[in-house]
Amino acid sequence: MKRTTLTLLTLMLLGLSVKAQVANGTYSFLRSTNSARVAALGGLPLPVADGDIQLGTFNPASIDSSMHNKLGLSYVDYYSDINFATAQYSYTFDAIGSFAATVQYHNYGHFDETSESGMTMGDFSASEYALSIGWGRHLTPHWSIGAALKYAGRQLEMYSSGALAVDVAGYYLSNSGWLFSLTSRNIGVQLFNNYDYRTTTLPWSIDFGASRHLEHLPLTFMVWYDDLQRWNKLFDDPLDLAGNYDPLTNEIKEENKALHFAKNLMSHIVIGGELTLGKNIVLRAAYDYGQRHVMDVPQNRTLVGFSAGVGVKVKMFEISYARSRSSIVSSPNYLTITMDLSKF
Numbered sequence: 001m002k003r004t005t006l007t008l009l010t011l012m013l014l015g016l017s018v019k020a021q022v023a024n025g026t027y028s029f030l031r032s033t034n035s036a037r038v039a040a041l042g043g044l045p046l047p048v049a050d051g052d053i054q055l056g057t058f059n060p061a062s063i064d065s066s067m068h069n070k071l072g073l074s075y076v077d078y079y080s081d082i083n084f085a086t087a088q089y090s091y092t093f094d095a096i097g098s099f100a101a102t103v104q105y106h107n108y109g110h111f112d113e114t115s116e117s118g119m120t121m122g123d124f125s126a127s128e129y130a131l132s133i134g135w136g137r138h139l140t141p142h143w144s145i146g147a148a149l150k151y152a153g154r155q156l157e158m159y160s161s162g163a164l165a166v167d168v169a170g171y172y173l174s175n176s177g178w179l180f181s182l183t184s185r186n187i188g189v190q191l192f193n194n195y196d197y198r199t200t201t202l203p204w205s206i207d208f209g210a211s212r213h214l215e216h217l218p219l220t221f222m223v224w225y226d227d228l229q230r231w232n233k234l235f236d237d238p239l240d241l242a243g244n245y246d247p248l249t250n251e252i253k254e255e256n257k258a259l260h261f262a263k264n265l266m267s268h269i270v271i272g273g274e275l276t277l278g279k280n281i282v283l284r285a286a287y288d289y290g291q292r293h294v295m296d297v298p299q300n301r302t303l304v305g306f307s308a309g310v311g312v313k314v315k316m317f318e319i320s321y322a323r324s325r326s327s328i329v330s331s332p333n334y335l336t337i338t339m340d341l342s343k344f
Contacts, residue, residue: 026200027152027163029106029128030186033058033324034074034086036334040309040322042270042286044224047171047181047209049144053088053338054320056100056134059183060146061169063100063136068092074336081109097137104130113157124157134167145170150188152202159195164188165202181209205229218276225268226290233267233290234260267293272307282311284322291326309334316343 033043035054045059051066054074067090076084084107090100108126115121132150139145148167154160165188171181186202193200206228213220227233255263272286285308292305302325309322322334 026161026190027128027154027165027186027202029104030130030150030152030165031203031205032084032106034076034084034104034334034336035072036074036309036320036322036336037284037311039076039324039332039334040284040286040307040320041222041272041274042224042288042307043324044207044226044270045169045181045183045185045209047179047211047222047224048220049171049173049179052318053090053100054336056090056136057086057088057102057104057132057148058185059169059171059181060100060134060136060148060167061144061171061181061183063090063098063134063146064138064144065092065098067098067100069342070338070340072336072338074334076335077333079330079332083107097135100134100136102130102132102134104132126156128152128154132167142173142175143170144173156195161190161193161195161200163190163202176212177215178210178212181211183207183209220274220276222272222274222286224270224272226270227268232264234264234293263293266290280313284309284311295326316340 033039035057037052037054038044038046038058046055046062047059048055049062049064051064051070052062053067053070053072055062056067070090072086072088074084074086078084084105086102086104088100088102090098092098106128108128110123110125113121113124130150130152132148134146134148136144136146146169150165150167151162152165153162165186167183167185168187169181169183171179173179184204184206186204188202190200190202205226207224207226208228209222209224211220211222267290270286270288270290272284275283277283285306288305288307290305295304304325307322307324309320311318311320313319316339318338320334320336320338323331324334325331
């Protein structure tokens with residue numbers, strides 16, 4: 001009964017992210033978003049370099065001296081009693097560059113352990129975590145590079161597994177103000193697994209992003225193309241919510257090829273932006289068509305795929321809050337507080 005329960009729990013954890021069900025492997029939590037700012041802007045590595053320590057975990061090329069001695073703390077109120085927490089700290093060494101250390105912890109709560117007869121024998125917990133150290137450096141005023149080494153672990157009662165991965169990234173700042181970013185995340189292998197002893201994959205992905213701050217409007221526009229390493233992100237819905245199956249003729253309505261191509265292309269694209277109001281308030285929003293296509297219910301009008309948030313500066317603190325509509329069930333809440341310890 002314990003092994004059966006753990007098997008069901010493993011399937012549940014893998015299903016927390018729909019994208020993980022498609023092609024993200026066992027350690028799908030490595031692609032999850034803990035930062036409120038990143039969540040509000042679509043959950044992908046931001047093509048931004050403005051000294052925000054929240055960005056270092058997702059895009060190591062953004063790590064630079066402007067993050068020196070900054071601390072970031074994030075909390076995510078996910079579904080039910082599931083919650084995430086993250087801590088980040090950055091320090092710059094003149095000779096070798098800037099570093100950012102990150103600790104991520106995902107808590108999935110407690111579960112009853114029962115015997116085959118149904119007797120309660122106690123309880124057990126489930127969690128996932130990652131420890132990473134990132135490095136970034138400016139090669140020229142226009143080019144920057146970065147890399148991060150991370151260890152990821154999973155704990156299901158007495159069973160555990162671990163993996164080692166690296167992220168590599170670079171960005172280019174053009175003379176016209178466009179910033180282009182390319183990241184490759186979670187390149188690695190599993191080190192051990194004492195649950196089912198199978199070798200599993202990591203959620204490797206390549207993401208391209210671009211951003212530009214408009215000249216006559218306090219708005220930074222951003223666009224991403226995610227999962228460059230694979231083209232097909234669509235799937236056949238077994239529930240046929242769109243009504244493509246005709247029960248009278250047993251025929252399935254085939255989608256127009258041009259429309260199918262357009263849907264697949266748009267499933268890779270995320271758009272977002274930040275609007276600055278004065279010196280202390282920033283509004284953020286993004287739209288992910290791929291998330292909406294996977295999780296939306298055609299019969300209901302919902303905000304699946306949309307995310308939004310706000311950032312506020314209060315003295316020496318920067319507080320960010322976001323909500324991301326990833327399904328029709330609920331919207332997780334993200335809260336991040338960052339501070340420059342040098343100002344204390």
